[in-house]
Amino acid sequence: MAQQTKRGLAFCLVVLLLLMALPLTALGANPWAPNTAYKTGDVVTYSGSNYECIQGHTSLTGWEPSNVPALWKKQTGTPAPDTQAPTAPTVLKAGAVTGASVALSWNASTDNVGVSGYNIYNGTTLAGSSASTSFTVTGLAANTSYTFTVKAKDAAGNLSASSNAVTVTTTAPDTQAPTAPTKLTVGTVTANSVALSWTASTDNVGVASYEVYKGTALVAAVTGTSYTVTGLTASTLYTFTVKAKDAAGNASPASAAVTATTTAQPAGSNEIIAYFPSWTSYNTPEFTVANVDPTKMTVINYAFLDVCWNGRHGNPSTDPGNPNKNTWPCQDGNGVPNNAPNGAIVLGDPYADDTGGGGGYESLKKLAQLKTQNPKLKLFASVGGWTWSNQFSNLAADPTTRQNFATSAVSFLRQYNFDGIDIDWEYPNSIGVPCAAGQTCQRTADKANYTLLLQTLRQQLDTAGQQDGKRYYITIASSANQSFLSDAGGTSNWLSQAATYLDWINIMTYDYHGPWENVSNIPSALYKDPSDPSGATLFNVESTVNLYLNKGIPASKLTVGEAFFGYGWNGCNAGPKGDGLYQNCTGGATTGSDGSTFNFSYLQNKGYLTKDASGKYTVGGNGFTRYWNDATKTPYLYNPTSKIFIAYEDEASIHLKNEFIKTKGLRGAMFWELEADSNRNLQTIVSNDLPH
Incomplete structure (x- = not known):
């Protein structure tokens, strides 16, 4: 019996020595696994090493600890156990x-x-x-x-x-509502705003806030006794009421209603919105803020910022339609990881956007400096785009991440002296770039959630605007496809509801056709062509604008997108007219400014177009003949030897689109993008045609 006791003690000693030789964290660490929720302080094993979680997240394939130092820290040595408790609060x-x-x-x-x-x-x-x-x-x-x-x-x-x-x-429950606000009065009225004021309510405990209603729609909650309702439509009758609320949530009856009719839109109030892509600074030759003439536009949309999710941003989708499959840690302007929460707006490229740690292009700061040349210039941050729309569905689906987005928007606008946010979600309920494996990029409820996101953003920007004494704008880039306007997820006329929170909508009235099709066609037709064999009668600017107007969206909240680029096709038959239009082709051209894309300035600089007697670029070169489609009101080029067909926009077609904008009473024109017109020919036409 004594011998068995000695053997037992010896065995326990051996086990204890073995345990002491192991790293402390290895005893309780599980292997890393994807699709697992980790919190700060969790320890896992991976490839023979221990890693400690330094930022809570849900893991995904590709986020292995050795690949994401922003989320995991490799442990070294054998740390002593922490047995010391904190001091008492x-x-x-x-x-x-x-x-x-x-x-x-x-x-x-x-x-x-x-x-x-x-x-x-x-x-x-x-x-x-x-x-x-x-x-x-x-x-x-x-x-x-x-x-x-x-x-x-x-x-x-x-x-x-x-x-x-x-x-x-605890007190006695507060069930008594405040008295109704009185003497609701209309103050200054403009084409887009109405100023309201009222006499304070009383309450047994205290009034916490006032809710301002436009008809039955809540437009703001404020603590004072005045508010200016903005984002209204010119020459339109509105009805307003106000309710008081206390801290317990008791709401008063509505005040007496007041009505106001907004004034007519003043002459010369067109918006001219120019997109400035951040990546053009890297092009050869580089196109930077120094190349921009701010007097020719009213708004510059800086493209693109992204959304942070689990400490990173970008789109890892391996789909061939994704032009950039990289992801990066969410960083500030100096290129330092900033621990941004899920849904927060972050810089897409700190080096192009700011300093990126030293020597960057500082495009955001330099754009703000353009206001000295044009004090009326407004700067918007465009978030998303074709590649970076992959997290919109997630952020819009949750009230916390919607609030994170709105809070970060205010911080960004204040930091860089910008004036608005432009959301480019391509597209709610129908994502353009298919999702990466294991991720969610679209939901049936996307359009309803999009409206909630805009409502949250509007409330946050209005509150900030009241504090800062300025108007903060919200716009979106929207599809020209009829499916974008269609309801989903139980919505009813979703876009007209969303438009109540928007200053205007930039319709991407281009890319109706392109080299993804095997028949040459017109990408940006102003009007339909009865001879178009595709049968797509709605693929033109006029039809698209009418769809939006028929949805009840005011003309003053719509801008027409103008393409400062075109597309080319290879191997196109000449056809009976010898011009290559509406003919079978073998694929996209490869000789453009970017593959099958032909920027207008590229067509000029490379000799595809030359000047006529009036100085306009209406003459073909390099073996190309310039043709004009009088139905669509657009030009195109064809070379019967190379069999290359190029459809694009020029001074004549842009001018006619501007005339259409004025005839329809629309808000103005948006164009993609500044570098594509680096010689400033097309933007000069827009600036001259649309008083601003």
């Missing part, structure tokens, strides 16, 4: 008390490693946890006494001693 005190809640605050604890959070106790029951030194306990009974304490905790799970106890008695 001090000076626990109660703040606001209601019939159902108590606000608590306390002084921070200290710890040898670090305090990870605080547990709040209602008596001996855990009432909740907080990462900060404050917490509001909710769900309490009215007129009841409660005693609270707080304990600090560290990442190792050590709990401190309890703080001092604080005893609080």
Whole structure:
């Protein structure tokens, strides 16, 4: 028996020695796995090493710990166990008390490693946890006494001693609503805004806010007794009311209604919106802010910013339609990871956008400097685009990430002296670039959620605008396809509802046809061509604009997209007219400024187009003949020897689109993009045609 005891003790000693030889974290670490939720402090094993999670996230294939240093830190050595608890929180005190809640605050604890959070106790029951030194306990009974304490905790799970106890008695429930606001009055009225003011309400406890309604739609919640409703349509009658609310959520009856008719849109108020792609700074020759004439436009949309998700941005989809499959850590203007929350707007390329850590192009700051040359110039940050629309469905689906988006939008606008946000979601309910494996990029409810996102953004920007004394704008880039306007996910006339939160909509009235088709056609027809064999009678600017107007969207909230580029096809038959139009082709041309894309300035600089006697570029060169389609009001080029067909826009077609904009009473013109017209011929036509 004694011999067995000795053998047992010896065995235990061997086991203990083996355990001491192992890294401490290896004992409890599981192998890393995709599609798993990890929190800060979790430890996993991967490729024979231990990694500690430094930012909470849900893992995806491709996010292995060795690949994403922004999410995982490799552990080295054998750390000693943390057995020391934090100090007890001090000076626990109660703040606001209601019939159902108590606000608590306390002084921070200290710890040898670090305090990870605080547990709040209602008596001996855990009432909740907080990462900060404050917490509001909710769900309490009215007129009841409660005693609270707080304990600090560290990442190792050590709990401190309890703080001092604080005893609080909740009040009687507040069920009394405030009185209705009185003397609601209309102040200054413009083509797009109405100023309102009213006399304060009274309440047994206190008025917390006022809700301003346009008809039955809530447009703002404010704490003062005045508000200017913006984003309205010219020459339109509106009805307004106001309700008061208290902290318990009791709402007063509505005030007496007032009506106001917005004034007519003033002459010379057209918007001319120019897109500036960030990547053109890298082109040869480079196209930077120094190449921009800000007097020829009213708005510059800087393209593109992205959305952060799990510490990274970009689109890892391997689909052939994705032109850039890279992802990057979410970074600030200096190229430093910034721990942006999910849904937050982040720079797409810190080196092009700002300094990127030194020597960057600083395009955002230099664009703001253009306001000295044109004080009326507005700068918008365009978020998303064809490649980076992959996270819109996720962020729009959740109120927290919608708020993160709106909060980051305000921060960006203030930091860079910009004036608005342009959302380029391509497309809600029908994503353009198919999703990467394991990700979600579209939902049936996308269009309903898009409206909620715009509502959240509008409220946040209006609040910031009131504080900053300026108007912050919201626009979207929208599809010319009829399916974009169609309802989904239980929506009803979704885009007209979304438009109530928008200053205007930039319709991408181009790319109706292109070399993804095997028949040559017109990409940006102004009107339909009865002889077009495709049968696509809605693939023209006039039909698209009418679709939007028929949805009830005001003309003053629509701009026509003008393409400063064209497309080329290879191997096109000459056809009976010898011009190559509407003929079978073998594929996209490869000799353009970017493959099958032919920028207008490229056509000029490479001799595809030459000047006529009036100085306009209406004469073909390099073996090409220039033709004009009088039905679509657009030009095209054809070379019978090379069998290359190129459809594009020139001074004549752009001028006719501008005349169409004025005839329809639309907000103005948007064009893609500045570098494509680096010689400034087309933008000069737009600037001269549309007073601004």
